Amino acid sequence: MELRLTPGRTLTIDGPAVVTLLQGRVEILGNVWTPQSKLSVRKGRRIPIESMDGSRLEVNLGKDATWTEVAEKAIPxxxxxxxxxxxxxxxxxxxxxxxxxxxxxxxxxxxxxxxxxxxxxxxxxxxxxxxxxxxxxxxxxxxxxxxxxxxxxxxxxxxxxxxxxxxxxxxxxxxxxxxxxxxxxxxxxxxxxxxxxxxxxxxxxxxxxxxxxxxxxxxxxxxxxxxxxxxxxxxxxxxxxxxxxxxxxxxxxxRGREDRLLLREQGYRKCLKGSTLRTIQLMNVKMEFLGINFEQPAPAEKEKKFEKYLGCLAKHFEEAASDRSPQMPMTCITKAFDGKDANFSKEGIEKGLLVGLLDHERKFIGLGTIMKLDYDRGYLQVATPAKAEISVIQFGRVKLLKGHEVGIV
CATH class of the missing domain: 3.40.50.300 (P-loop containing nucleotide triphosphate hydrolases)
Structure with a gap:
């Protein structure tokens, strides 16, 4: 549709929408736009367009997009x-x-x-x-x-x-x-x-x-x-x-909770677009924010004591530094073993967790989602668009499924 704005009036667009300036000049958040300029407004965002000298615009609205014309200036x-x-x-x-x-x-x-x-x-x-x-x-x-x-x-x-x-x-x-x-x-x-x-x-x-x-x-x-x-x-x-x-x-x-979620998911999808499955040997990377490092296995007698206490087999058991603060959710058994705390989590809880991937210089190279963590074979599978060599995997607390946020753990 085509809209006309008189000088000093403002058009607010709630996306998704595409706006083309056909005639006149407009100011959008401090920048002056001239004829044939095109503006894309993503879903969940609002953009104010203020006419400077009488303007004609072509507005193409997507699903659930809206527009409003007001007499106020866009910027106080x-x-x-x-x-x-x-x-x-x-x-x-x-x-x-x-x-x-x-x-x-x-x-x-x-x-x-x-x-x-x-x-x-x-x-x-x-x-x-x-x-x-x-x-x-x-x-x-x-x-x-x-x-x-x-x-x-x-x-x-x-x-x-x-x-x-x-x-x-x-x-x-x-x-x-x-x-x-x-x-x-x-x-x-x-x-x-x-x-x-x-x-x-x-x-x-x-x-x-x-x-x-x-x-x-x-x-x-x-x-x-x-x-x-x-x-x-x-x-x-x-x-x-x-x-x-x-x-x-x-x-x-x-914005309500749903709008905020929608904007987050746009960000996830943008940064995970083009993901492929990569298999990483655990001995070749450092894992952070997880509370597990696969570097110091616990003595067999302690592992058996732990399994007896829980009534089930342990996929992986290790002794960690007392100051390590696990970010992946774990249940704590207080003073169960020699007066020390013991943390444990269920197998598979890591699937879908968002992770940050770093290179050998600790430079962020991309996001990924954990698809599988195999304790027996010592490897991890992560879906990520990152192509560079991965040296550090930082575990987050957001769970994703096909780009959608399905939980915070």
């Missing part, structure tokens, strides 16, 4: 003012706020405004559950080389696999990875580093996590986006200059 004046300040002074901008407040939208707008000033821009994606640059369960860095409407289009240049979609149990790991990614961005001589974050802010643990994040990352600017005063406690803990409070844009879409 306060967002424009803060973006102008940041792109003038440059440095590192950390974006905070709850879920569905517009953090990623502001990041996109800020990146485009910086590009319009010929700045070198790096975006760090710090949202495990709603990752855009890398796949869900990861933290990534990407260089913005051209105007964007969706961080999903940025190519990741460095990625850390964390293996879970919530930071609640891995806050220290997330902060450490973000700090390292900031150093990488500085080494790229970026004029502006933009750090997008997750929406976990409500509990005391969450507030401590965000306060520690600000302290450890040491950004030049902290942008807090809030609807009421949900960021008040966090902001009171931040004693620094360069803190800006922005209101939620009316253009921001509120």
């Amino acid at each position: 004046e306060t967002w424009m003012t803060v973006a102008e300040r940041i792109t003038t002074e440059r440095g590192t901008a950390l974006i905070l706020g709850g879920g569905d407040c517009g953090k990623t939208t502001f990041c996109t707008y800020l990146a485009n405004k910086a590009l319009s000033k010929d700045l070198k821009v790096v975006v760090i994606d710090g949202d495990l559950g709603q990752a855009n640059i890398g796949p869900p369960t990861t933290l990534s860095l990407g260089l913005v080389e051209c105007p964007i409407v969706d961080l999903f289009r940025i190519k990741p240049e460095k990625t850390y696999f964390v293996g879970i979609i919530s930071p609640s149990t891995v806050g220290n790991i997330v902060i450490r990875c973000l700090r390292n990614l900031k150093v990488d961005a500085e080494n790229k001589c970026a004029d502006l580093i933009i750090i997008d974050t997750d929406g976990w802010i409500q509990s005391e643990l969450a507030r401590n996590y965000k306060t520690t994040m600000v302290k450890e990352i040491e950004p030049d600017f902290v942008i807090a986006i809030q609807e009421k005063e949900e960021m008040k406690t966090i902001l009171e803990s931040i004693r620094k200059r360069g803190v800006f409070i922005l209101q939620v844009s009316e253009m921001v879409r509120e």
Whole structure:
């Protein structure tokens, strides 16, 4: 269908949709588009299109896609003012706020405004559950080389696999990875580093996590986006200059659990596309976050004691360092063996688990899903598009089936 927009009016598109600008000029998240420009909006995302001088657009909507025309500007004046300040002074901008407040939208707008000033821009994606640059369960860095409407289009240049979609149990790991990614961005001589974050802010643990994040990352600017005063406690803990409070844009879409799941699954499928089955000998790789390393088998008498206690045979039994923290779910038998804890899990629980694959330099080379872990023959089968040699396998806690999230273990 064809739509006409008068100057100053905004068209919001909820994907999936394709929009072609036929006449006039429009601004999309800080970037000016001219006739014959084409915009793709993926399912689960909302893009605002503001007419600058009277526009004519062709809009092709996919299944369940919608559009709305409103009189308001796409970007609030306060967002424009803060973006102008940041792109003038440059440095590192950390974006905070709850879920569905517009953090990623502001990041996109800020990146485009910086590009319009010929700045070198790096975006760090710090949202495990709603990752855009890398796949869900990861933290990534990407260089913005051209105007964007969706961080999903940025190519990741460095990625850390964390293996879970919530930071609640891995806050220290997330902060450490973000700090390292900031150093990488500085080494790229970026004029502006933009750090997008997750929406976990409500509990005391969450507030401590965000306060520690600000302290450890040491950004030049902290942008807090809030609807009421949900960021008040966090902001009171931040004693620094360069803190800006922005209101939620009316253009921001509120997403439900199903929308969030849909966006995660888009990310999984994107990064697992073209997977083939690879068989890996366990002795040739290091396995992390699993609690099993196949390097130190336990004495036979202890294995028999364990089997007698459980009333079944053990496929694999080993003694591990006391400080090892298994990420794969295991049941603990407290003080059952010489006053030590014993962890055990059922055979087959690892099938479908998402894993991060690293090369010999510990560089992330891709995602995979475990198809089989054979303790007797000492091999593992993983479905992955990665072609490089695998040296480290990091086990996550998300289970997938044909690209669909079927559980968190």
